[in-house]
Amino acid sequence: MKNFIRLLIGSGENCSDIRYASGISTPDDFIYFEYNNEKYAILSALEIDRGRSCAKNGVNVASEADFGGISRINIINTIAGKCRCNDFTVPDNFPLGLADQMRASGLTVTPEANSFYPEREFKTTDEVKAITAALRAAEAGLAKAIEVLRAGDIYKDQIIYNGQILTSEMLRAEIDSEILHHNMLPTGTICAGGIQGSQPHNAGSGPLKANAPIVMDIFPRSPATGYWGDLTRTVVKGKASDIVRRAYDAVFEAREYAKSLIKIGTYGALIHCAVEGILEKHHFFTGANEQGQFGFFHGLGHGVGLDIHEFPRLSPRSRSALKGGEVVTVEPGLYYPEWGGIRLEDLIYLTADGESVCLTAAPDFLEID
Amino acid sequence: MKNFIRLLIGSGENCSDIRYASGISTPDDFIYFEYNNEKYAILSALEIDRGRSCAKNGVNVASEADFGGISRINIINTIAGKCRCNDFTVPDNFPLGLADQMRASGLTVTPEANSFYPEREFKTTDEVKAITAALRAAEAGLAKAIEVLRAGDIYKDQIIYNGQILTSEMLRAEIDSEILHHNMLPTGTICAGGIQGSQPHNAGSGPLKANAPIVMDIFPRSPATGYWGDLTRTVVKGKASDIVRRAYDAVFEAREYAKSLIKIGTYGALIHCAVEGILEKHHFFTGANEQGQFGFFHGLGHGVGLDIHEFPRLSPRSRSALKGGEVVTVEPGLYYPEWGGIRLEDLIYLTADGESVCLTAAPDFLEID
Numbered sequence: 001m002k003n004f005i006r007l008l009i010g011s012g013e014n015c016s017d018i019r020y021a022s023g024i025s026t027p028d029d030f031i032y033f034e035y036n037n038e039k040y041a042i043l044s045a046l047e048i049d050r051g052r053s054c055a056k057n058g059v060n061v062a063s064e065a066d067f068g069g070i071s072r073i074n075i076i077n078t079i080a081g082k083c084r085c086n087d088f089t090v091p092d093n094f095p096l097g098l099a100d101q102m103r104a105s106g107l108t109v110t111p112e113a114n115s116f117y118p119e120r121e122f123k124t125t126d127e128v129k130a131i132t133a134a135l136r137a138a139e140a141g142l143a144k145a146i147e148v149l150r151a152g153d154i155y156k157d158q159i160i161y162n163g164q165i166l167t168s169e170m171l172r173a174e175i176d177s178e179i180l181h182h183n184m185l186p187t188g189t190i191c192a193g194g195i196q197g198s199q200p201h202n203a204g205s206g207p208l209k210a211n212a213p214i215v216m217d218i219f220p221r222s223p224a225t226g227y228w229g230d231l232t233r234t235v236v237k238g239k240a241s242d243i244v245r246r247a248y249d250a251v252f253e254a255r256e257y258a259k260s261l262i263k264i265g266t267y268g269a270l271i272h273c274a275v276e277g278i279l280e281k282h283h284f285f286t287g288a289n290e291q292g293q294f295g296f297f298h299g300l301g302h303g304v305g306l307d308i309h310e311f312p313r314l315s316p317r318s319r320s321a322l323k324g325g326e327v328v329t330v331e332p333g334l335y336y337p338e339w340g341g342i343r344l345e346d347l348i349y350l351t352a353d354g355e356s357v358c359l360t361a362a363p364d365f366l367e368i369d
Numbered sequence: 370m371k372n373f374i375r376l377l378i379g380s381g382e383n384c385s386d387i388r389y390a391s392g393i394s395t396p397d398d399f400i401y402f403e404y405n406n407e408k409y410a411i412l413s414a415l416e417i418d419r420g421r422s423c424a425k426n427g428v429n430v431a432s433e434a435d436f437g438g439i440s441r442i443n444i445i446n447t448i449a450g451k452c453r454c455n456d457f458t459v460p461d462n463f464p465l466g467l468a469d470q471m472r473a474s475g476l477t478v479t480p481e482a483n484s485f486y487p488e489r490e491f492k493t494t495d496e497v498k499a500i501t502a503a504l505r506a507a508e509a510g511l512a513k514a515i516e517v518l519r520a521g522d523i524y525k526d527q528i529i530y531n532g533q534i535l536t537s538e539m540l541r542a543e544i545d546s547e548i549l550h551h552n553m554l555p556t557g558t559i560c561a562g563g564i565q566g567s568q569p570h571n572a573g574s575g576p577l578k579a580n581a582p583i584v585m586d587i588f589p590r591s592p593a594t595g596y597w598g599d600l601t602r603t604v605v606k607g608k609a610s611d612i613v614r615r616a617y618d619a620v621f622e623a624r625e626y627a628k629s630l631i632k633i634g635t636y637g638a639l640i641h642c643a644v645e646g647i648l649e650k651h652h653f654f655t656g657a658n659e660q661g662q663f664g665f666f667h668g669l670g671h672g673v674g675l676d677i678h679e680f681p682r683l684s685p686r687s688r689s690a691l692k693g694g695e696v697v698t699v700e701p702g703l704y705y706p707e708w709g710g711i712r713l714e715d716l717i718y719l720t721a722d723g724e725s726v727c728l729t730a731a732p733d734f735l736e737i738d
Contacts, residue, residue, distance in 0.1 A: 014383060024645065027557070027570065028678070049568055092466030097480035099465045109464035126496070169552050177546040183538050185556070188396070188592065199418055203592070223557065292418050298473050305659070309397070 004089040004110070005079060006034040010074065010100065012226065016306035016369060017091055017116045019226050022235045023056035031075055033057075035083045042067050044223055046261035073101045089117040095167075099343055121303060121311050122325030128349055130222060131304060132359050134229030135347055137182035141175035141189070142233055144205040145216055148174050149237045149368045154210040159237050160262050165235070168193060168204030171214075179220045184229075187308075193270045197234070197341035200298050200333060203341060211238040213248075213340045219308055228308045230329050231360060232345030242266055248366045250282035255344045256331040258314075262328065264354040268318030272300040276333045284334050291337045292314045301329040324352040373458040373479070374448060375403040378441065378467065381595065385675035386460055386485045386670075388595050392425035400436075401428075402446055403450045410443055412435050412665030416442075442470045449476055460485040490672060490680050491694030497718055499591060500673060501695055501728050503598030504716055505588040506551035508731045510544035510558070511602055514585055517543050518606045518737045523579040528606050537562060537573030540583075548589045553598075559586035566603070566710035569702060570669050580607035582709045588677055597677045600729060601699050601714030606737050616711045617735045619651035620724045623701040624713045626681075627669060631697065633723040640671040644701045653703050660706045670698040673716060693721040696728070 008018040009032075010046035012025025019025050022032050022041045030051075031042045039059045041049040064070050068078040076098075080086050087108045090099065097110045109139040115121070138227070149346040150172060152161040159166040168191040176186035197215040208214055217232040234251075236244065261271045275287065279296050286295025299315030304327050311332075312318060312326055330343030346360040377387040380664045381394025385547075390395050391401050399420075400411045404489040408428045420430040433439050437447040445467075449455050456477045459468065464727045468478045469677075484490070494499070496497035517540060521530040528535040537560040545555035566584040577583055603620075603730040605613060623644045646653065648665050655664025668684030673696050680694055681687065700714030715729040 045657070045662055046569060050570060090465060094466075096459060096465045096468045096478070097461030097463075097464040097482060099468075100480060102664040109465070111469060113466060173546075173552070176549045177542075180542045180545045180549070180555070183542070187554070200415060201419060236663045276702055288414075293414055298415055 003085055003319065004087045005085050006116075007076070007079070007088045007090050007094075008032040009095065013023075014231065016120075016226070016310075020117055020120055020306055021056075022059050023054050024051050024059075025054075025226060026050065028229045031072065031079075035079075035085065038186070040079075041118075044070070044303060054114075064368055072098055072106065076102055076107070077105055084187055103182055113335065115311060117192055120305060122323070122352070123327050123349070127227065127305060128359070130225040130227035130369065131229060131347070131349075133225075134184055134220050134222050134227055135231060135359055136229070136361075137179045137184035137220045138229040138231040139360070140182050141178045141186070141218050141220070142216060142231060143360055144178040145171055145175050145191070146235065146368060147267045149214075149235065152237060154238050157209050157211065158291075159210050164209050167207050167288060168196075169206075171208060171216075172204070175216070175218060178304050182221075183224070184220035185223050185226070186218070186220050188219070190215060190232075194340050195337055198335040198337045198339075200335060200341065200343065208237070209241070211236060211239070213244050213342055215341050215343050217343065217345065221308070226306050228304050228306075230304050230308065230331075230345060231362055232331055232333075232343045233362060233364070234319070234344060234366070236366055240366055243339055244342070245366065246282065247284060247336075250279055250284055251332050251334055251342045251344050252364065253282075254278040255346060258330045259346065259348055259356065261332070262348050262350050262356045263322065264350065265321050267321045268292065268300075268312055268314040269316050271314050271330075272316050272318070273306075275300050279332070279334060294336050294359055296332060296334055301331055303328050322350055324350055326350050330347050372405065372454055373456045374452055374454050375485075376445070376448075376457045376459050376463075377401045377466065377485070384732050385489075385595070385679075386567050389486055389489055389675055390425075391428050393420050393428075394423075394595060395419065400441065400448075402448055404448075404454065409448075441467055441671070442474065445471055445476070446474055484680060487680075489674060491692070491721070492674065492696050492718070496596065496674060497696060497728070499596035500593040500598060500624075500716070502594075502729055503553055503589050503596055504600060505730075506548045506553035506589045506599070507600040508729070509541070509551055509600040510555070510587050510589070511585060511600060512733050514540055514544050514546040514560070515737060516606065518583075518604065521606060523607050526578050526580065528577055528579050534576050536576050537565075539577075540577060540585075541573070544587060548587070548668075551589075552593070553589040553590075554592050555587070555589050557588070559584060559601075559673070561710070563709050564706055567663075567704040567706045567708075569704060569710065569712070580605060580609070582613050582711055583611070584710050585710050586712065586714065590677070595675050597673050597675075599673050599677065599700075599716055600712060600731055601700055601702075601712045602733070603711045603713060603735070604737050605735055609735055610672075610708065612708055613711070614735065615651065616653060617713075619648055619653055620701050620703055620711045620713050621733065622651075623647040624699055624715060627699045627701065627724065628715060628717055628727060631691065631719050631725045632701070633693045633716050633719065634690050636683055636690045637670075637683040638685050640683050640699075641685050641687070646670050648701070648703060653687045663705050665701060665703055667702065670700055673695050684699060691719055693719055693723055695719050 012019035333343035373436035377405035381388035
């Protein structure tokens with residue numbers, strides 16, 4: 001079998017593969033390679049101390065000077081020379097400009113169309129712990145939001161908190177501050193009220209309405225480990241309308257049923273389609289009209305790890321079965337421009353033994369007095 | 370002259386070029402192209418409403434369905450067909466796997482070795498406003514940190530705040546919470562005390578020491594605009610040692626002198642070297658020994674915009690002169706493993722007319738009682 005040098009370039013912050021392989025995260029790009037059983041991270045003078053202190057077992061930390069200086073192509077040519085190998089495998093998203101330079105130097109560069117580290121789908125105990133820690137911070141943020149909403153007063157269709165009209169921005173700042181105090185980084189927390197919640201990725205802005213659903217999607221990351229948590233709840237301050245209550249009940253039933261299907265051998269697409277079936281049974285249909293899309297029009301779930309969205313997917317496009325070891329979200333939702341959105345998201349760990357463990361500890365309820 | 374299709378793929382969150390060109394930021398990748406005077410962003414069903422609401426003037430928003438479906442290579446082949454052009458220019462970091470697929474389809478793909486949008490170096494009034502708004506949030510975070518340090522009591526070499534030993538993590542959470550309440554996102558705020566501060570990228574952890582320097586580097590991003598602020602101050606709770614005071618004074622003098630050199634026509638490398646000279650005049654030398662590096666061993670400054678580190682660089686490697694319109698940091702520092710680090714960072718806007726405007730409004734002082 002032909003031997004390839006496996007090559008990565010990126011920062012731990014923008015490239016989860018290099019963080020996974022090396023254990024190192026830097027603000028700026030660095031080069032990492034594997035050849036036979038040797039692994040090397042090649043760091044700038046500014047990062048070498050950090051690299052030495054956090055490299056994974058078995059990863060050698062070298063300086064750019066040891067590999068011919070700061071030029072990326074020089075470093076790579078030096079790697080080829082030291083390994084006496086001109087054949088490189090790189091991730092699909094490897095930078096084209098550098099690959100073209102390598103090819104012009106006589107090296108072969110083969111992008112890997114699939115995952116560069118397929119084992120990232122299957123989590124170790126430490127990884128599950130790191131994900132759970134981030135999830136706990138999300139739950140603390142949610143608890144803070146519920147406290148704020150509970151303390152608020154309804155005046156006409158507004159929510160008054162500390163003498164001010166409560167806005168998405170204020171509620172998000174409360175959630176995110178709580179997350180920070182748990183030593184996690186908040187990232188784009190969604191607090192979308194009323195019809196804003198009918199766009200799944202609308203972060204929410206302006207005054208939040210009483211008696212209307214508020215979608216809170218909270219996904220903090222641990223700066224220490226790089227792992228993410230992911231949590232969504234939808235609540236109403238005051239009284240939910242009949243349609244909102246019925247949508248909530250349908251989404252809740254769909255989520256619980258989907259969780260019961262997280263088993264070794266089940267196909268992601270099947271779980272997604274089962275959820276569609278439950279929502280339709282409750283007369284919530286999916287489609288599009290001149291106003292845009294409505295119903296349930298995103299994937300049911302996704303893997304969570306060093307990326308917030310990673311394999312496996314639980315979506316109609318998914319072509320693989322669960323194997324055991326995955327951590328996935330289960331997050332059915334319903335979105336209608338007439339009244340807004342409902343989304344409920346739990347995080348599930350399917351152990352290698354096939355046990356399905358719900359990592360999420362947040363409570364489920366719709367109305368807040 | 371041959372016509373090329375200029376092609377980008379990325380999310381607004383991980384690819385500033387596509388956000389700059391389109392005005393659109395999404396969590397997931399999308400495709401954007403320019404041909405002659407036509408500009409198109411091609412969005413998934415989930416993002417098309419968001420895209421329509423925030424696309425820049427002159428950018429057409431289309432759905433993936435209009436361009437042959439969700440497959441990236443199908444969309445690109447459709448673009449080539451509609452434009453009757455098979456020649457693409459892409460950024461240097463364009464994903465190799467997709468480029469190889471394009472080439473296999475008979476398209477030519479040329480990576481642009483330099484900036485894809487060199488005009489990003491030269492800021493409009495709106496861009497300077499967006500950067501300044503993020504900087505104001507950083508300053509509010511710094512003011513909060515100073516308030517906390519002022520309120521703290523010194524007990525032996527520790528700082529007691531609210532009955533607890535003040536740590537880097539606690540101080541960072543106070544800064545970052547303040548930033549969130551200004552509707553900005555904190556990202557990796559550094560609060561590095563004592564010898565941790567001798568590593569420029571050490572974020573800081575554990576108890577902060579009294580009578581020792583605390584480096585606070587604060588760089589929040591606006592989730593609304595995508596622009597960054599960047600601010601560093603170094604303070605001592607209690608009394609600074611003689612060497613720390615001398616290093617502070619040298620770095621302060623170097624920063625102010627460097628700011629006076631920010632003029633049209635000045636080379637970035639020259640400003641960096643001038644700072645080295647001032648630090649050496651004060652007997653602070655740069656080098657490396659078995660403990661690692663010491664002195665002033667990072668670039669003096671960098672452009673700030675949609676990326677926290679962008680062109681132009683003020684570093685020994687910089688090969689270009691300032692042209693007017695740039696926003697750059699000026700951040701000299703001194704780092705010694707024996708006692709820690711000092712870094713002082715202001716943000717300067719060099720107008721197109723050649724006026725140098727210091728955007729930073731944070732105070733400068735070393736000791737806090």
